[in-house]
Amino acid sequence: MNPYGKARLRELLPHPSEGANKYTRGKLVLMAGSAAYPGAACLSALASQRMGAGYTEVITDKRAVETVRSVGPSLVVASDEAWFDRPPAVATEKHPCAVAVGSGFDSGEGRTARLLFCALEDADAPVLVDGGALGALASDEGRALCKRRFVEGRPTVATPHGGEAARLAKPFDLPCDDPSRLARSLSLAYGMVVVLKGPDTWISDGDDAFCMDEGTAALSKAGTGDVLAGMIGSLLAQGLDPLDACMLGSTLHARAGKMAADELTDICVSAEDVVRFLPHAIRSLSSEGGR
Numbered sequence: 001m002n003p004y005g006k007a008r009l010r011e012l013l014p015h016p017s018e019g020a021n022k023y024t025r026g027k028l029v030l031m032a033g034s035a036a037y038p039g040a041a042c043l044s045a046l047a048s049q050r051m052g053a054g055y056t057e058v059i060t061d062k063r064a065v066e067t068v069r070s071v072g073p074s075l076v077v078a079s080d081e082a083w084f085d086r087p088p089a090v091a092t093e094k095h096p097c098a099v100a101v102g103s104g105f106d107s108g109e110g111r112t113a114r115l116l117f118c119a120l121e122d123a124d125a126p127v128l129v130d131g132g133a134l135g136a137l138a139s140d141e142g143r144a145l146c147k148r149r150f151v152e153g154r155p156t157v158a159t160p161h162g163g164e165a166a167r168l169a170k171p172f173d174l175p176c177d178d179p180s181r182l183a184r185s186l187s188l189a190y191g192m193v194v195v196l197k198g199p200d201t202w203i204s205d206g207d208d209a210f211c212m213d214e215g216t217a218a219l220s221k222a223g224t225g226d227v228l229a230g231m232i233g234s235l236l237a238q239g240l241d242p243l244d245a246c247m248l249g250s251t252l253h254a255r256a257g258k259m260a261a262d263e264l265t266d267i268c269v270s271a272e273d274v275v276r277f278l279p280h281a282i283r284s285l286s287s288e289g290g291r
């Protein structure tokens, strides 16, 4: 039985408390984008702000810095050259935070694995791994770091599409024909929460696997996965439990896609529109009745 009915999802919405400030609302350190894919960092960053994080700091390739800065003056943007000298991200009850790494990374570049390993090793906060970093997560070092995080109680989340999930499955020889089983077995093998994206999205923490089937084929366009990573990263940064963040983020993403398609047609919806329609999806969840 899926406990994530409307009432439960509504309870999880991260409304700011009366005395909130930008730090108490949660900081997302978003390591995203590359010279080849600066747009993924922009989409993910804008989505994370819309999803409620108080502060989004984008760490990106120096060749992408100006592009990312230009899409949102409220984003704090820095080159990844400075990343290795920074203090690690530490989440506390008063100042929650999370790291999202990989959207728009170029899997062919050496910096991809370096930045991923650094985030997995150092961050005493939830780490979400997406896009171009998922290949490096499947490497010997990536798997070992992920397992260590699990043993130490530091949560990791991965958001693969079918192709990326097959790469994660390979070192463990896991069968890829059943998405529900694959989400669960990847979760157990790596010690992380898995969001296996597709027409139906399967979310597993290793114990259970839940199907989020509220999406639409209008979402099958470049960049919608980067938006999802920004949304889930934002919810993790606001202190939501990883499984809760994945269920709420995926459902709102699907609903925003549907509402965008109702207005714009299923042909015209773009990843930018999913970000634009997120407030409508949040408002509709907030106001609708039922369980």
Ligand SMILES: NC(=O)C1=CN([C@@H]2O[C@H](COP(=O)(O)OP(=O)(O)OC[C@H]3O[C@@H](n4cnc5c(N)ncnc54)[C@H](O)[C@@H]3O)[C@@H](O)[C@H]2O)[C@@H](O)CC1
Pocket: 036, 037, 038, 039, 040, 041, 102, 103, 104, 105, 106, 130, 131, 132, 133, 161, 162, 163, 164, 197, 198, 222, 223, 224, 225, 226
């Ligand atoms: N505007 C941008 O800057 C964008 C950047 N992106 C970034 O581009 C990088 C590469 O991502 P890609 O996904 O293109 O490349 P990948 O090379 O990682 O995956 C695509 C390959 O996987 C296969 N595949 C199997 N199942 C699939 C499925 N369910 N969905 C998609 N592909 C599937 C495809 O046939 C293709 O060969 C990532 O870092 C990603 O974040 C993309 O998200 C697109 C938009």
Ligand SMILES: Nc1ncnc2c1ncn2[C@@H]1O[C@H](COP(=O)(O)OP(=O)(O)O)[C@@H](O)[C@H]1O
Pocket: 160, 161, 197, 198, 199, 200, 201, 215, 216, 217, 218, 219, 220, 221, 222, 223, 224, 225, 226, 227, 228, 253
């Ligand atoms: N046919 C479909 N029906 C419903 N949702 C879909 C469909 N195709 C893709 N999606 C959703 O769109 C998003 C695509 O993510 P992804 O493949 O990572 O794209 P990108 O890498 O271009 O950002 C996922 O959330 C996925 O569940």
